[in-house]
Amino acid sequence: MNRKIILSEQDMPRAWYNIQADLPNPLPPPLNPATGEPITPDMLTPIFPMNLIEQEVSAERWIDIPDEVVEKLLMWRPTPLYRAYALEKFLKTPAHIYFKNEGVSPPGSHKPNTAIPQAYYNKVFGTKRLTTETGAGQWGSALAFACNQFGLELKVYMVRVSFNQKPYRKIMMETWGAKCVPSPSPDTNAGRKYLEGNENHPGSLGIAISEAIEDAVTTENSKYSLGSVLNHVMMHQTIIGLEAQKQLAMAGEYPDVVIGCAGGGSNFAGVSFPFVRDKIHGKEVKIIASEPVSCPTMTKGPYVYDFGDAAQTTPLLPMYSIGHDFVPAPIHAGGLRYHGMAPLVSRLVMDRLIEARAYSQLETFAAGLTFARTEGFIPAPETNHAIACVIDEAKKAKEEGKEKVILMNWSGHGIIDLASYDAYLSGKLEDYALPDEEIAKLVKELEKYPKPV
Numbered sequence: 029m030n031r032k033i034i035l036s037e038q039d040m041p042r043a044w045y046n047i048q049a050d051l052p053n054p055l056p057p058p059l060n061p062a063t064g065e066p067i068t069p070d071m072l073t074p075i076f077p078m079n080l081i082e083q084e085v086s087a088e089r090w091i092d093i094p095d096e097v098v099e100k101l102l103m104w105r106p107t108p109l110y111r112a113y114a115l116e117k118f119l120k121t122p123a124h125i126y127f128k129n130e131g132v133s134p135p136g137s138h139k140p141n142t143a144i145p146q147a148y149y150n151k152v153f154g155t156k157r158l159t160t161e162t163g164a165g166q167w168g169s170a171l172a173f174a175c176n177q178f179g180l181e182l183k184v185y186m187v188r189v190s191f192n193q194k195p196y197r198k199i200m201m202e203t204w205g206a207k208c209v210p211s212p213s214p215d216t217n218a219g220r221k222y223l224e225g226n227e228n229h230p231g232s233l234g235i236a237i238s239e240a241i242e243d244a245v246t247t248e249n250s251k252y253s254l255g256s257v258l259n260h261v262m263m264h265q266t267i268i269g270l271e272a273q274k275q276l277a278m279a280g281e282y283p284d285v286v287i288g289c290a291g292g293g294s295n296f297a298g299v300s301f302p303f304v305r306d307k308i309h310g311k312e313v314k315i316i317a318s319e320p321v322s323c324p325t326m327t328k329g330p331y332v333y334d335f336g337d338a339a340q341t342t343p344l345l346p347m348y349s350i351g352h353d354f355v356p357a358p359i360h361a362g363g364l365r366y367h368g369m370a371p372l373v374s375r376l377v378m379d380r381l382i383e384a385r386a387y388s389q390l391e392t393f394a395a396g397l398t399f400a401r402t403e404g405f406i407p408a409p410e411t412n413h414a415i416a417c418v419i420d421e422a423k424k425a426k427e428e429g430k431e432k433v434i435l436m437n438w439s440g441h442g443i444i445d446l447a448s449y450d451a452y453l454s455g456k457l458e459d460y461a462l463p464d465e466e467i468a469k470l471v472k473e474l475e476k477y478p479k480p481v
């Protein structure tokens with residue numbers, strides 16, 4: 029009985045998988061909101077370096093990982109794949125449950141899989157300083173770690189409600205040499221607008237993105253970096269699923285179900301896209317993205333063109349969205365409170381290659397506790413959404429009496445989120461579902477933009 033399946037450093041993939049090469053229907057282009065015309069790569073140059081823009085629009089199936097990036101990824105990769113025997117036993121399920129432990133990276137999540145290449149490509153391009161936003165703080169700390177590795181400066185705009193809930197994330201960012209401020213902040217026009225009349229505005233990822241972009245385009249030698257949503261970010265994360273494919277093959281298994289939680293879509297894309305490729309080529313595999321009922325982007329939102337940020341500074345992106353004005357309830361899974369969803373993930377939902385489910389906060393914490401009390405590791409609140417879905421699928425396998433193989437991405441640990449476990453254990457956490465009327469109001473304004481086809 030092998031509890032974990034370990035790859036050697038030589039077996040870490042040396043190329044990322046770009047699903048754009050295999051899509052049955054191509055991605056609708058991002059649009060210029062002023063003209064309604066597709067934007068051209070050069071329009072993105074004030075925000076991103078050209079080498080990353082090239083990856084964003086590339087249709088090459090495989091993109092080599094540069095040696096300097098490989099060297100850094102080897103600090104914690106390949107990550108172990110675990111067979112969750114204790115969880116299976118507890119659930120009395122015939123299912124074989126596997127989880128890919130992305131919590132072993134220095135910042136504790138999957139986020140450095142893209143932070144390291146983004147810092148590297150910026151460094152090569154000549155960028156001296158990066159700006160970014162962060163929700164729960166996982167992305168901000170991952171980019172702080174990566175910028176430190178490549179000698180770049182970093183300023184992080186952290187959604188205020190998380191800034192207050194998770195002080196240790198800020199300390200991590202500062203330990204790696206970054207600056208972290210609560211958003212909305214007085215440092216940008218976008219931030220000042222939201223602070224007027226409410227100096228304790230809870231913030232949102234959409235607002236923090238606006239602040240970080242404004243800062244990048246108005247400061248010399250600065251670029252902006254995004255931890256999810258964009259095509260190149262999804263691609264950098266595919267190293268998770270590519271490793272998992274090798275590890276499952278070592279165990280003589282192939283998944284019936286692949287599950288990941290989804291905020292902007294990156295860890296879900298990372299674990300699932302190599303399997304979506306198999307599915308496009310005829311394999312049978314169910315692929316599920318799990319999101320919160322308080323931010324039900326894919327399960328309740330329409331497929332529309334929307335802005336990536338609250339101040340409407342980004343191009344219009346084709347995606348499932350509940351509207352860029354969405355200000356989320358202060359649930360603890362801060363990384364899942366984004367109003368939109370990666371265009372690539374959205375397209376695959378539209379094409380029925382993947383499906384989405386929504387779980388309530390209390391259900392996800394109950395699942396996280398079950399996991400911690402069986403497998404030992406304490407999951408991040410975001411990850412608990414994937415676990416809730418795994419438990420559902422494992423119960424279904426039991427009802428059907430089937431020995432299904434379930435693969436989950438365990439996107440991060442929750443050691444810095446213990447305040448949320450404390451709130452749950454002391455009965456202070458509540459459920460909140462976003463009402464349909466609220467969503468209808470938020471997306472009404474988007475009717476004036478073209479519909480993606």
Ligand SMILES: Cc1ncc(COP(=O)(O)O)c(C=O)c1O
Nearest residue numbers: 166256291292293294295363440
């Ligand atoms: C541990 C963890 N899982 C999941 C997410 C959601 O992001 P994404 O959907 O891009 O993977 C986050 C975001 O901060 C996170 O910190």
